[in-house]
Amino acid sequence: MSTIVVRPELTPTPEQAAVPASTPHAPNDHANRVSGMAHAEDVYHNHPLRELAYRGLRQAGVGSQAAQHTVKKAAEERAVRLLARGGPDTGRAQAGRVRSAVPGRGVVPAGHRHRA
Structure with a gap:
């Protein structure tokens, strides 16, 4: 008894082939627009920036969770x-400083860790 193996080749239509090429650019374009809004309005907190940008992102076709993530x-x-x-x-630089990833812990010098 012999076994026949068939390997089908799936080729996308031209419309399907164009989608992955354009996909990575859309989120970056939206993020750049939101960042520009934050700079223009001098906003650097999540909630006030969300009030400015969320509706525009949703109207541009961005999903709810993706819009919130982009604003955040x-x-x-x-x-x-x-x-x-x-x-x-102030305009002076603080070299070697990073924002803490742990809420409520403040600023930590680069290379140091919070103790658990």
């Missing part, structure tokens, strides 16, 4: 940049 990441990035600069009130 833009706000965090803006806060980190301001912190590295010395905060919103």
Whole structure:
């Protein structure tokens, strides 16, 4: 008795082939737009930035969870940049400082860890 093995080749239609190529650019474009809004309005907290940007993201076809994630990441990035600069009130740099990943623990010098 012999076994026949068939290996079908699936080729996407031109429309299907174009989707993966354009997919990575859309979230980055939205994130850049939100980041620009944060800079223009001088907002670096999640909730106020969400009030500014969320509706526009949803109208652009971004899903609810993705829109919230985009706003959150833009706000965090803006806060980190301001912190590295010395905060919103000063322009001096604080080299080697990073934002803590642990809520309520404040700023930790680079290379140091919080104790559990």
